[in-house]
Amino acid sequence: MSINVPGGEVLTGTLDLISQSLTIPVLLILLLIFILAMLTIGAVIAEYSSRKDISVEKIKELIYQIHEAKTPNEIKDIIKKSNLPKEEKKILLDIADSESLNNNSREILARKLVENEEEKIDKKLRRTDIITRIGPTLGLMGTLIPLGPGLAALGSGDINTLASSLTVAFNTTIVGIGSGALAYVLGKIRGTWYDKHLSDLDALSDAILDNMNHKHDNTTLEYSDKYG
Numbered sequence: 001m002s003i004n005v006p007g008g009e010v011l012t013g014t015l016d017l018i019s020q021s022l023t024i025p026v027l028l029i030l031l032l033i034f035i036l037a038m039l040t041i042g043a044v045i046a047e048y049s050s051r052k053d054i055s056v057e058k059i060k061e062l063i064y065q066i067h068e069a070k071t072p073n074e075i076k077d078i079i080k081k082s083n084l085p086k087e088e089k090k091i092l093l094d095i096a097d098s099e100s101l102n103n104n105s106r107e108i109l110a111r112k113l114v115e116n117e118e119e120k121i122d123k124k125l126r127r128t129d130i131i132t133r134i135g136p137t138l139g140l141m142g143t144l145i146p147l148g149p150g151l152a153a154l155g156s157g158d159i160n161t162l163a164s165s166l167t168v169a170f171n172t173t174i175v176g177i178g179s180g181a182l183a184y185v186l187g188k189i190r191g192t193w194y195d196k197h198l199s200d201l202d203a204l205s206d207a208i209l210d211n212m213n214h215k216h217d218n219t220t221l222e223y224s225d226k227y228g
Helices: 008-021 023-050 056-068 072-081 086-096 103-155 159-227
Strands: none
Touching: 008 023, 008 103, 023 103, 023 159, 056 072, 056 159, 072 086, 072 159, 086 103, 086 159, 103 159
């Protein structure tokens, strides 16, 4: 069908060519998205099986132990003996190992380490976010693209071509929406885990900073009283 204006046939023909040329790329990307969604399921299951769920009571106990620690070495021993995930342990040990820094530099280091962990988490969640957004969009494209030839075939009485086009349209819709919905659920599950992880990390890093800054202030005060 062409528009009844000069050049309308060229325009509609060009748009039709562009639309039909996108069929294979859309189908390939949808297949890739579906594979990524399946791989994400495996990654979430593996992460769940190795995940350590630390209760609020345990975090509270660790905060009290850190508060009562006399030296940075005691803090490090507390962290090493805890059941915290290894990522949290590494960051907290790096903060506890910054005894040579002054209070401001120590806080800058702690903030940078926590921000770096947040960036790693954002990268993981970004993958599922992309699938959540692109999956349904490509599913819709895969639905609409075959309908053009299908409707044209219907006009000429070619039922076989119409049936084939509708099959492709429905299949792409199911794959696109299904992949997006699956990625959304997995992203929400992971987001809950990571929010808990960052919350615990913030609380424990603040406890370490409070302890070390307090000890540093006391040491400076004693030095000033002795040599001031």
